[in-house]
Amino acid sequence: MSAPRVLLVDDHGAIREALRIMLESHGLVVVGEAADGETAVRNATALRPDVVLMDLRMPGMGGVAATREIQAQGLADVLVLTSFDEDELVFGAIRAGAAGFLLKTADAATLVDAVRRVAAGEGMLDPRVTRRALAALAGAGAEGRPGDGGERSRADAPARGIPDAAGLTGRERDVLDGMALGRSNAELAEALGISVPTVKTHVSNVLAKLGARSRSHAVAIARGLDAGR
Secondary structure: OOOOEEEEEOOOHHHHHHHHHHHHOOOOEEEEEEOOHHHHHHHHHHHOOOEEEEOOOOOOOOHHHHHHHHHHOOOOEEEEEEOOOOHHHHHHHHHHOOOEEEEOOOOHHHHHHHHHHHHOOOOEEOHHHHHHHHHHHHOOOOEEOOOOOOEEOHHHOOOOOOOHHHOOOHHHHHHHHHHHOOOOHHHHHHHHOOOHHHHHHHHHHHHHHHOOOOHHHHHHHHOOOOOOO
């Protein structure tokens, strides 16, 4: 497999330069940059990267709107880089179809692995990001459960909120639970005792049956948080 081609989107030039150095030093190919959402969409159209590494807060068109447009046109997968204070924007990006979420504080190895996963169609959900965003928008505080040994938030729970009408099989629900915990295809395969290609088939079926645009969007739907489906 050839090295993933990446488009960097951030309104700070120094951050884009640092990301470029980090990715290229690990063998990835940076095909272009953008400082705002409009330029990101335009460059994604012209350059057709495998992955767009997307900031959320930018002047003009922000990262959520740019993600929505890039996904609507099928230009590339979007990996969002986010901070701890961007929960609402993260949820907007989930609805827009972002394939993955990673904290800006991630080290080089984690970032490179995330880009490779997204480029391979796996997605990358940093549990610290998705749990915070989903818990914030659920509007539910931590709920103690017997046997938990403490409190457990709704966002930490498996994705068991899907109605039977969704038509998911038992195995597909197991896969969805694993997706909610941020597990990769390889980790799901090991946990469930099935092959990676079989996991990919189940993931595709889950997305299709839920009408989800990405793994993270499927998790949001599963927890009953996406009223805009």
